[in-house]
Amino acid sequence: xxLLEQSPQFLSIQEGENLTVYCNSSSVFSSLQxxxxxxxxxxxxxxxxxxxxxxxxxxxxxxxFGDARKDSSLHITAAQPGDTGLxxxxxxxxxxxxxxxxGKGTLLTVNP
Amino acid sequence: DTGVSQDPRHKITKRxxxxxxxxxxxxxHNRLYWYRQTLGQGPEFLTYFQNEAQxxxxxxxxDRFSAERPKGSFSTLEIQRTEQGxxxxxxxxxxxxxxxxxxxxxxxxxxxx
Numbered sequence: 628x629x630l631l632e633q634s635p636q637f638l639s640i641q642e643g644e645n646l647t648v649y650c651n652s653s654s655v656f657s658s659l660q661x662x663x664x665x666x667x668x669x670x671x672x673x674x675x676x677x678x679x680x681x682x683x684x685x686x687x688x689x690x691x692f693g694d695a696r697k698d699s700s701l702h703i704t705a706a707q708p709g710d711t712g713l714x715x716x717x718x719x720x721x722x723x724x725x726x727x728x729x730g731k732g733t734l735l736t737v738n739p
Numbered sequence: 740d741t742g743v744s745q746d747p748r749h750k751i752t753k754r755x756x757x758x759x760x761x762x763x764x765x766x767x768h769n770r771l772y773w774y775r776q777t778l779g780q781g782p783e784f785l786t787y788f789q790n791e792a793q794x795x796x797x798x799x800x801x802d803r804f805s806a807e808r809p810k811g812s813f814s815t816l817e818i819q820r821t822e823q824g825x826x827x828x829x830x831x832x833x834x835x836x837x838x839x840x841x842x843x844x845x846x847x848x849x850x851x852x
Binding site: 631660667668669672675715719723726727732 | 743745770772774779780781782783784787789794795828830834840841842843844845846848
């Protein structure tokens with residue numbers, strides 16, 4: 628059972644367009660992380676959100692954590708080819724081990 | 740500190756051989772994780788260390804898999820009698836004792852032929 632559902636699974640857009648990807652769950656998480664991964668590399672952390680309703684901005688990227696801490700979204704404004712990659716969301720439950728549960732990811736391609 | 744370091748980056752092995760991977764976490768991080776990622780999937784948790792103690796193992800970690808962190812610093816993941824289904828990216832991550840982010844290494848890509 629995939630606890631975190633990401634949508635869409637694939638997204639191909641033109642440079643300059645805006646996009647939103649979603650991460651949904653029926654479970655509550657104490658925090659949620661977004662990572663970007665390029666082929667053959669490990670995931671690189673973009674942001675961690677911990678408070679329900681929290682919004683964080685990282686340049687052209689806006690991350691939102693749902694009020695109930697079950698879902699999150701990532702919005703990219705004016706996408707660039709350098710944004711191409713696999714976007715993964717990962718949730719952590721309470722507890723000291725901080726084990727992450729990942730979604731399958733959204734594979735974004737930004738065409739010049 | 741250059742981040743989490745994994746070695747080797749790539750490993751091709753014949754079915755039935757044993758392989759060992761190494762992970763050097765960020766120096767002040769006492770928590771270390773191993774994950775496995777197959778094509779088209781997100782990473783899946785394998786095991787977790789706090790200092791030298793292995794505190795949690797996933798059911799994905801069969802008897803052929805063993806992980807150690809003998810001095811609470813670097814860790815090794817060994818796979819015995821490799822099978823084609825073991826082909827995957829093996830990722831190591833670490834986290835500090837206080838609230839902090841989980842940071843990943845570049846991974847070891849294993850191909851079993």
